[in-house]
Amino acid sequence: MDRDAHLQALSRDGFTIVENAIEPALIDELNAALAGLETLLDAKPAMNGFEGHNTVRIYNLLAYGEPFTRVPVHASVLPLIEGVLDEGCLISSLSSIAIDPGEIAQPIHADDMVIPLDKPHRAIVCNSMWALTDFTAENGATRLVPGSHRKGNPDYGGQYESIAAEMPKGSVLVWDGALWHGGGANQTDNRRMGVAMNYCAGFIRQQENQQLGLSPDLVRGFEPRLQELVGYGVYRGLIGHIDKQSPVQKLNGGGAFKSIWDS
Incomplete structure (x- = not known):
């Protein structure tokens, strides 16, 4: 992956596509896990103009463990997110979006529209769509x-x-959260399957409440970088601390923390 070229495209166009980003075995595991969850949860379309009338979405996927825990930290995607935001970025949400035949186009929108800041501004949201089908x-x-x-x-x-x-199956679309976009209409007889892996800056409230949505016992089993990404770190040595301890210290018990004021 030519990280610099992708970051230049993100700055210029607001998006980039990384082809052959995801290994085939992981794609198969994700498709199988999502099919099982759809049956288990009896997932149905939300029946509204934004989420769709023929689109099945499953939210808070990290709560279901493997293979979803491999998505946020994937080496083909996370370095681009960190390049747009910074290394203090957080997971905003992780969900699946299955657009079935007959769905109409989603309204054009920007993912950071609900944040009351004048535009243009520095990137505060950076999102990705994993193509689990073409x-x-x-x-x-x-x-x-x-x-x-x-x-x-x-x-x-x-x-x-x-x-x-x-983009072909196995590719990932990455875009600045300010980019105008929307899901397309499905005029075929087959489902379009994707995973939306969304991130935000470390100083922005996450779309899905990761601390309540994920049990502490589950998070204890995450790799350290994933623990940080779900919000158990501290942004720039200040934002998110608890009595001058990081949340991950509270989670795991003990450890050293250096605040911004100790630097």
Whole structure:
């Protein structure tokens, strides 16, 4: 992966596509695990204009352990996220998005629209879509408005000229959270399957509440970087501490912590 080239594309266009990013064995494991969860949870479309009437979504995937714990820290994706945000970034949400035949296009939006900051501003959200099947213009590939991350927010649901983020199975689309985009319409007879791995800056509230959504016992089994990503670290030696201890120290018991004021 040419990290610098992808980061240049993210800065210029607001998005990039990393082809052959995910190893086939992991794709198979994710597809199998999601199929099992859909049956177990009896997951159904949300039946609203944003989440869709023919789209099945499963949220808080880290709560189900393997193989989802390998997604946020994947070496093909996390270095790009850290390049857009910084190494203090957090997991905002991890969910699956299965667009079934007959789904219409999702309204064009920006993922950071709900955060009340004037635009343009530095990146505070950076998201990714893992292609667990081929993504085509016909089956619902994400629609993008290149360069729109440098503009204000779109009118929600407005009509904008966009392109389809077509990519083969195993690819990952990464975009600045300010980029205007939306899921495409599925005009085929087959499901378009993806995993949305979303991140935010360490000073922004996460979309999914990771501390309540994941049991401490589960998090204790995570690798250290994943513990930090779900929010058990401290941003820049200050934000998120507990009595001058990091949450991961509280989780695991003891350890040294150096605050920003001790530097």
